[in-house]
Amino acid sequence: MSDIIGITMGDPAGVGPEICVRALAEMGEADRARTRIYGNRPTLEAAKAALGIEMDLDGHVVDLPVEGAPLPWGQLSPVAGDAAFRFIEKAVRDAEAGQIGCIVTAPINKEALNAAGHHYDGHTGMLRSLTNAKAAYMLLASDRLKVIHVSTHISLKEAIERLTPERVLATVRAGNAHLKRIGIEKPRIAVAGLNPHCGENGLFGTEDDEKIAPAVAAARAEGIDASGPISADTLFYRAYAGNFDLVVAQYHDQGHIPVKLVAFDTAVNVSVELPIDRTSVDHGTAFDIAGKGIANHGNMNAAIAYARKLVQGGRAQ
Numbered sequence: 001m002s003d004i005i006g007i008t009m010g011d012p013a014g015v016g017p018e019i020c021v022r023a024l025a026e027m028g029e030a031d032r033a034r035t036r037i038y039g040n041r042p043t044l045e046a047a048k049a050a051l052g053i054e055m056d057l058d059g060h061v062v063d064l065p066v067e068g069a070p071l072p073w074g075q076l077s078p079v080a081g082d083a084a085f086r087f088i089e090k091a092v093r094d095a096e097a098g099q100i101g102c103i104v105t106a107p108i109n110k111e112a113l114n115a116a117g118h119h120y121d122g123h124t125g126m127l128r129s130l131t132n133a134k135a136a137y138m139l140l141a142s143d144r145l146k147v148i149h150v151s152t153h154i155s156l157k158e159a160i161e162r163l164t165p166e167r168v169l170a171t172v173r174a175g176n177a178h179l180k181r182i183g184i185e186k187p188r189i190a191v192a193g194l195n196p197h198c199g200e201n202g203l204f205g206t207e208d209d210e211k212i213a214p215a216v217a218a219a220r221a222e223g224i225d226a227s228g229p230i231s232a233d234t235l236f237y238r239a240y241a242g243n244f245d246l247v248v249a250q251y252h253d254q255g256h257i258p259v260k261l262v263a264f265d266t267a268v269n270v271s272v273e274l275p276i277d278r279t280s281v282d283h284g285t286a287f288d289i290a291g292k293g294i295a296n297h298g299n300m301n302a303a304i305a306y307a308r309k310l311v312q313g314g315r316a317q
Helices: 016-026 029-033 041-051 078-096 110-115 123-131 156-162 165-181 207-221 232-240 252-263 298-313
Strands: 005-008 035-039 061-063 102-105 137-141 146-149 188-192 225-230 246-249 268-272 278-281
Touching: 005 016, 005 078, 005 298, 016 035, 016 041, 016 298, 029 035, 035 041, 035 078, 041 061, 061 078, 078 102, 078 110, 078 123, 102 298, 123 268, 123 278, 137 165, 137 252, 146 165, 146 252, 165 188, 165 207, 165 246, 165 268, 188 207, 188 232, 207 225, 225 232, 232 246, 232 252, 246 252, 268 298, 278 298
Parallel strands: 005 035, 005 102, 035 061, 102 278, 146 246, 188 225, 188 246
Antiparallel strands: 137 146, 137 268, 268 278
16 A cells, blocks of 8 residues: 555635645655645645745646636636546545555535536545445544544435434444544444434434434444444533544534534544545635635644554555
């Protein structure tokens, strides 16, 4: 497995180019030699100028053309959305060929992506499609709180409709395998309830008893240390306090809000069960500050550090 990290630049009009350049500039010589940015050279040069960084990008950029580059900062456009897609597509193909060991993605803009004709709900769905993966799960990882999601970028109504014991069990299995991979021998996994107080014995809904509890029982029968459903209003505090290694959240906001509350600048988005490894920053394109040289690259550093861990540990689970 290659030990090279491939960073996709993200939307050329967002903060992606800046956080990529700043992260690369801060690396030691050995790590920089094992890093490639999949993006557009003129855009990265413009980001360098915005940051006031003097650094030779030769040998560190897989340069893909973007019409009119560098594009105006902070402006949504189909050109930028198409470019963001092509950066990712090239990185995926190189990862599949073994030329890079892990992809780290800078933020894309979903509206620009779809305006360019690439109809995905975000990185995870796109990567699943590009790799023909049967499944892909979004895991948010921080030092004290890790969360994997049964569903992500769909409406709350649809998330409830899609909830099945099979989907919950598959998510538990995926999270358990990933945590074992990063060195947790016997992961303690807590499954969040869907309804207030897990439905209060049917008073507030029956999904917890009918859809979630059977999945937890099945996971335990397989030898997985799973607990639940546990009321979400107390679960995340308990996990943050160290009682659990991973929380299974039932829908996007249930998992994202607590992680972003406690680790907004350091949480890493990890795609689980793809045939390739991928980590990502857990923030958006921040068009309002793009090109101003003030974007915080701490989240990018965390995503790169997690990627290095995965590269050292082997192929994706």
